[in-house]
Amino acid sequence: MILLHDICYLRLGCHDLDEMVRFATGILGLELREKTATHAYLRGDSSAFNLCYIKGDADYDASAFELRHLDQLKAAEQELAEHGVGVHRGSEAECDERCVEAFITFKDPNDNQIELVYRPHQTGVRYFPARDAGITEFGHFGLHSRNIERELQFWTGLLSARVSDRIGDGALLRIDEVHHKIALFPSEKVGIQHVNFQVESVDDVMRSWYFLQEQNVPIVFGPGRHPTSTAMFIYFLGPDRRVYEYSSGVKRITDEAGHVPRQFEMKPSSFCMWGARPNVEEFSE
Ligand SMILES: [Fe+2]
Numbered sequence: 001m002i003l004l005h006d007i008c009y010l011r012l013g014c015h016d017l018d019e020m021v022r023f024a025t026g027i028l029g030l031e032l033r034e035k036t037a038t039h040a041y042l043r044g045d046s047s048a049f050n051l052c053y054i055k056g057d058a059d060y061d062a063s064a065f066e067l068r069h070l071d072q073l074k075a076a077e078q079e080l081a082e083h084g085v086g087v088h089r090g091s092e093a094e095c096d097e098r099c100v101e102a103f104i105t106f107k108d109p110n111d112n113q114i115e116l117v118y119r120p121h122q123t124g125v126r127y128f129p130a131r132d133a134g135i136t137e138f139g140h141f142g143l144h145s146r147n148i149e150r151e152l153q154f155w156t157g158l159l160s161a162r163v164s165d166r167i168g169d170g171a172l173l174r175i176d177e178v179h180h181k182i183a184l185f186p187s188e189k190v191g192i193q194h195v196n197f198q199v200e201s202v203d204d205v206m207r208s209w210y211f212l213q214e215q216n217v218p219i220v221f222g223p224g225r226h227p228t229s230t231a232m233f234i235y236f237l238g239p240d241r242r243v244y245e246y247s248s249g250v251k252r253i254t255d256e257a258g259h260v261p262r263q264f265e266m267k268p269s270s271f272c273m274w275g276a277r278p279n280v281e282e283f284s285e
Contacts, residue, residue: 002076003160004065004175007182008120009098010141010195011052011113013060014240020053023239027217028197029133033123039097044135044197048099048121051138051195058240061192062105062113063141065175066120070102073118077104083158090115109150111190112143134204135197139247142183142193151184164253165228168266172228177252179229194235194243201248202232208246212236220279224272228264235278 014020021040024030030042033049038056041049054060067073080087090103101119108114129135145151148169155161161173164180172180185193199205209223212234220243222234233247253259264270268277 001160002079002116002158003067003072004116005068006066006176007138007140008064008066008100008115008117009047009050009052009138010064010192011054011060011062011098011115012192012195012240012242013057014053014055015058016239017053017055019239024051024053025130027131027212027215028238028244029129029131029135030197031128031130041099043127043138044129045127045137046123046125048123050197052098059191060113062115063143063192064098064103064115064117064120067116067118070118073102073104073116076116079158080104080106108143109147109154110143110145112192133197133208133246134199134201134248135246136200137198139196139198139245139250140178140181140183141195142185142243144187144189144191144193145184146186146188146190148184148186155182155184162256162259163261164259165262165264167228167264167270174253177254177256179231179251179253192242194245196245196247198250199246199248205232205234205246205248209234222272222276224274224276227270227273228262 017040024042025032030044033043034041040053042051043049077087085106087104087106099121100117103115103117105115161175164172164174169186171184173182175181205223218237220235220237225232229250231247231250235243235245238244
């Protein structure tokens, strides 16, 4: 079993790097930490980066998880290979590009590009946002899944994710006490489905709701409250057509042994207990 310690970063391809930097700083409220001709590193906490936009193939994305120990990384490399998963170990230059000491990369059964990293860099300098959206941390992300049961077997059998709740066939997975850090969305697509940053309170969610409307940013769902995680949320579209989310108040599952995943029906009320309905087409971009 490969023990995932935490989510670490996302690498997101884009056509227009400057446009994504403008959105990530001026709208999303991240700090631009470093920018080259091809890469922009942005963060919502004191780590080296949470999101790295990469100029080029806009369909490219990868999501990374931290492992605690180097021997776990070596064991993961072996375990994945034994399960027939092609694994690439990062070169020194590739590690530098990701601000980590070591990493391996592979595809999950849905062809989502996953990276397992060791010793991701911290900066020692506090996060200073370009816009005060109230961000407290990089919260979670959604992954498309063309075959949920196959993907669940991978994420909860070979990797250490656990199912917290299910909505229809979709699954919300935790890797620590936080209700979910990965959301698997049934879909015909591959890659990252949405990107979440936690904000301090419902006031920040609501402030952003007005702000996003003023800035003509398409809102795709919310404001609302998830009955699964209890988090209050708002989802909106970036210029890269990816879905971004702020949320606050996510539940923690402290009784690990006693937790029984609940099965929610596939209805709007399972996504929002206040009555908001997702703009289904854009939400599943
Ligand atoms: Fe979410």
